[in-house]
Amino acid sequence: MAVQRKSNMHIIDGNQSAAIAAKMSRVQVVAAYPITPQTPLTEQLSQFVEQGELKAEYVAVESEHSAMAVCTSASIVGARAFTGTSSHGLAYMHEMLHWAAGARLPIVLACVNRAIGAPWNVLNDQQDSISQRDTGWIQIYCRNNQEIMDTLIQAYRIAEQVYVPVMVCYDGYILSHTEMPVDVPDQADVDRYLPPYKPHTTLDPANPKNYNLVTLANPRIGVDGKLYHGYMELRYLLQEALQNSRETILQAGREFNEIFGRDYARMFWEDRSEDAEITIVAMGSLAMEAIVAADMLREEGLKVGVLGLRVFRPFPKSDVVQALRKSRLIVVFDKNISYGSEGATCSEIKSALYGTYINASIRNFIVGLGGRDVKARELAEATKKAIASLKETVINPDYPEWICQI
Amino acid sequence: MGTRDCNHICDESSPGIGEAGRTGEWRTSLPVVDDTKCTASRLNKPTCFLCWLYCPEAVMTKAIPPTIDMEYCKGCGICAQVCPVQAITMLPEEKNIG
Numbered sequence: 001m002a003v004q005r006k007s008n009m010h011i012i013d014g015n016q017s018a019a020i021a022a023k024m025s026r027v028q029v030v031a032a033y034p035i036t037p038q039t040p041l042t043e044q045l046s047q048f049v050e051q052g053e054l055k056a057e058y059v060a061v062e063s064e065h066s067a068m069a070v071c072t073s074a075s076i077v078g079a080r081a082f083t084g085t086s087s088h089g090l091a092y093m094h095e096m097l098h099w100a101a102g103a104r105l106p107i108v109l110a111c112v113n114r115a116i117g118a119p120w121n122v123l124n125d126q127q128d129s130i131s132q133r134d135t136g137w138i139q140i141y142c143r144n145n146q147e148i149m150d151t152l153i154q155a156y157r158i159a160e161q162v163y164v165p166v167m168v169c170y171d172g173y174i175l176s177h178t179e180m181p182v183d184v185p186d187q188a189d190v191d192r193y194l195p196p197y198k199p200h201t202t203l204d205p206a207n208p209k210n211y212n213l214v215t216l217a218n219p220r221i222g223v224d225g226k227l228y229h230g231y232m233e234l235r236y237l238l239q240e241a242l243q244n245s246r247e248t249i250l251q252a253g254r255e256f257n258e259i260f261g262r263d264y265a266r267m268f269w270e271d272r273s274e275d276a277e278i279t280i281v282a283m284g285s286l287a288m289e290a291i292v293a294a295d296m297l298r299e300e301g302l303k304v305g306v307l308g309l310r311v312f313r314p315f316p317k318s319d320v321v322q323a324l325r326k327s328r329l330i331v332v333f334d335k336n337i338s339y340g341s342e343g344a345t346c347s348e349i350k351s352a353l354y355g356t357y358i359n360a361s362i363r364n365f366i367v368g369l370g371g372r373d374v375k376a377r378e379l380a381e382a383t384k385k386a387i388a389s390l391k392e393t394v395i396n397p398d399y400p401e402w403i404c405q406i
Numbered sequence: 407m408g409t410r411d412c413n414h415i416c417d418e419s420s421p422g423i424g425e426a427g428r429t430g431e432w433r434t435s436l437p438v439v440d441d442t443k444c445t446a447s448r449l450n451k452p453t454c455f456l457c458w459l460y461c462p463e464a465v466m467t468k469a470i471p472p473t474i475d476m477e478y479c480k481g482c483g484i485c486a487q488v489c490p491v492q493a494i495t496m497l498p499e500e501k502n503i504g
Contacts, residue, residue: 102416103416104415104416163415200415200416201416201418207420208420208421209418209419209420209421210418210419210420210421210425211416211417211418212416212417213417213419215417216427220427222419222420222425223419223420223421223422223423223424223425224420224422228417228418228419229414229417231417234415234416234417237415241415
């Protein structure tokens with residue numbers, strides 16, 4: 001459906017894009033602690049609050065752990081809560097990330113992807129958010145600043161429907177500090193797209209409730225005589241919510257397109273995939289670089305396509321199988337490493353393909369850790385190296401190759 | 407799943423006695439009040455009640471003589487410790503031992 005609306009292009013960086021999106025989502029509580037490269041995001045938001053452009057409570061906390069504690073408290077009493085962080089900050093928040101998901105609070109967090117020490121490094125990779133994979137948050141990765149704007153607005157829509165917090169991840173510096181054209185939506189359109197938050201928890205002195213206190217292993221009878229879930233039933237419901245969130249994510253993307261004219265009704269992006277025999281898989285801004293690499297390889301007559309992962313949790317297994325069904329070689333580039341194993345997205349791809357009729361060879365490359373530049377030419381060369389390796393064996397190696405100087 | 411229909415997606419309860427289950431089942435020591443020593447009972451006056459004040463489970467009544475709700479008394483022994491006249495003795499709770 002063609003949408004007739006005037007574009008409102010601004011040349012802004014990724015942090016500004018996220019800050020404007022949070023403002024337009026009418027967040028009511030912002031609790032954040034500055035950390036490179038997220039800092040300009042929090043500075044912009046505190047300025048919006050100070051100038052009266054955003055009617056929100058800005059809580060200047062003393063740590064990221066407290067930031068997420070404030071967000072959970074705000075969310076449980078019905079406020080739309082937002083925070084942003086990076087790297088060590090996200091690691092410090094780890095305990096409360098579990099709490100936010102376990103309490104089923106629709107908080108949105110912008111993770112500006114940065115490497116984790118030791119040694120100290122403030123530059124980009126995705127080890128921080130990948131390390132939080134199992135906290136029960138939905139994770140969506142952005143390729144550019146427009147996607148940051150659009151995804152963050154969609155994130156509230158998704159989170160508040162399925163009651164699962166959403167982490168919007170974008171690469172530090174490559175997106176956070178790089179200016180590019182972004183179509184800023186109209187506030188009226190965002191209001192139309194994003195209804196007010198309806199909490200599933202209530203704070204009512206006339207009807208007092210306890211939330212998330214000691215929960216025993218088995219279901220129990222409450223003081224009201226009703227049966228209440230045990231711990232494991234609640235964990236099952238969180239898993240079920242993520243398993244079933246695909247349709248909500250796609251619908252949020254579809255309806256976003258109807259109002260704003262940009263289509264997000266997809267779990268991942270596909271480029272030149274129609275006839276691809278070789279598929280490059282990458283996530284975040286690297287997926288854009290991969291498109292350039294695929295173009296280079298196409299010029300050499302190789303049928304290369306790109307699968308740019310967007311939603312990492314829930315992982316879209318059956319969609320991935322469908323998209324990769326024609327591939328005979330899958331080359332996965334990871335900006336993270338599960339030490340002693342391989343890149344996290346490579347494991348996901350392998351897991352999705354197991355037991356299907358697809359018997360493609362998979363090659364995994366670890367790239368771009370700690371801000372190491374990843375050039376399209378390097379991705380193309382690695383892909384050609386992977387193609388050549390098929391002559392020796394089609395069996396998948398146990399461990400990934402690293403594009404570095406060792 | 408048996409509890410699927412309870413509509414709660416996070417842990418929720420109403421504050422009240424027995425919210426965490428019948429905690430009296432946890433008891434390995436049983437408080438026994440000697441009314442001949444208890445100050446309130448001996449004077450037949452609403453006085454002292456330190457056992458009532460300190461009981462962390464609020465199972466001690468402010469009555470003459472004080473009574474204990476054994477459904478929820480965990481047998482922690484704080485009442486016996488705070489009683490200024492040693493009127494409360496902790497005995498082994500035979501049914502919960504061994």
